[in-house]
Amino acid sequence: MDIFTLSFWGISIALTGFSLVKSKKKTFEAMKKSKGMMGNMLGEIIAIIFIIGIVLTFIPPESIKSILGSENTALATIIAAVAGSITLIPAFVAFPLVGSFVDVGASIVPAVAFLTTLTMVGIVTFPLEKKEFGFKFTFIRNSLSFVMALLIAAAMGVLL
C-alpha cells in the first residue's frame, strides 16, 4: 500500500469515528445506505477485475510496443488510443514501458494517446458506469474522453 492509500485509510477512519461520536444513528443509517449501494456494485467490480485478467493475458502490456512503433504515426495513434481504451494496465507498468520506448526515439504522439485513454476511457468499466450514471452519460463521457486524448496527443506532438 502506498503512502497515499494509507493516509486515505487514516483520514476516512478518523472521519467515521468523528461521525459516530456526533450522531450514532445518522452514521448507522448512512452505513445501511452505502452498504446497499456498494453491495450492488461489488459483484460487477469483481467480474470486471477478472475480465481485466483475461484481457491482459491475451493482450500483454509488451504488445503495445509493436503498435507504438508503427511507421504510420496517425494510424498508430488511433490504434494506440483504442488499445488504451480496452486495456487497464497499472500506471507503474505503463510509464516505464512507454518511457523506454520514447527513449529509443519513437514518436511521442501515439504514446501520449495510449497513456491518456488508458486511464480516462474505460470500455471494461462501461457496464458499471452505465449502471450508476446511465447509458447517455457514460457513452458521451467515454467518447469525449477518447477524442480529447487524440487532441492532447496531437498538441503534445506540436509542443514537444
Next chain:
Amino acid sequence: MTVKTMIKKNKLLVMVAVIYLILFALMPDNATTAIKNSIYYLIEMFEVLPVIFLLTVVIEALVPKEWIIKHFGEKSGLLGNLLSLVLGSISAGPIYAAFPISKMLMTKGASVANIVIILSSWAVIKVPMLANEAKFLGVSFMSIRWVLTVVAILIMAWLMGKMISKREMVNDVIDHSKPKVVVNQDYCIGCGICVKMMPEVYELTDQKAYARLENVNSGNMTMIRNTVIKCPTQAITINASGGAE
C-alpha cells in the same frame, strides 16, 4: 432470494465465471495467467473499497445537502469546478472507486459538470502517478500532459453539463426490478407537498418534483402511497413490477 434472481442480479459475474470455465477447459495455461493477472487488481480493490465505503458514509452522515449544492451544485461556478478537480486529484484508487463517491455527491446535489470533473480527474490525475510519469518520461512531458489534460477535462465537463440534464440521468438508471415511482413532469405543478412529506424520496428541481428511486423500497411504500393520494394533480404513479418486465 431464488437462484434465478441471484443469477439475474449478477449477470456479469456469472458470464465471467462461464468464460473462465471454458478457458480452463481449453487453455488451462492462459486461464491460470489470467487469474494471476487479476489478483493484483483484487488486492487493489480490497485496499481501496473499504475506504470508499467509509467516505460515502461520512459524506452522507456529516455533510449537509445545502453544503454540497453550494460547493458542487449548478451554481457553484468556477470555484466548484476547481474544488471538484482537487477532490478528484487527491483521491486514491482506480476509476470505479470514484463511482460510489460521485453518485453520492450527485444525489446530494452536485452538478453534472462537476461529476464529470471528479470522475475524469480521479482517473487521470494522481500525485503518485504524476511523480512516476516525471521519472520515466521527464518533467516537461508530465507537466505539459497535465496542463492539457486539465484543460480537456474542463472542456468536457462544460460540454456534458450542456448536453445532459440530471433528471435525464436519474431516469436512465431506473432499476426495473424495484418498485418504480414516477412523477409525471407534465402534470407536476411543483407545489412541493411530496417533497415536504418525504424529502428522502422526492426532490424539487427547476420547479418540478422527481423521485430519487434509489431511496424507494418496500419499507417506505406505504408513505409513498400517501404522497400519491396527497398530490393535487395526481402526477405520481407507482409501478410495482416485481421483475415482470
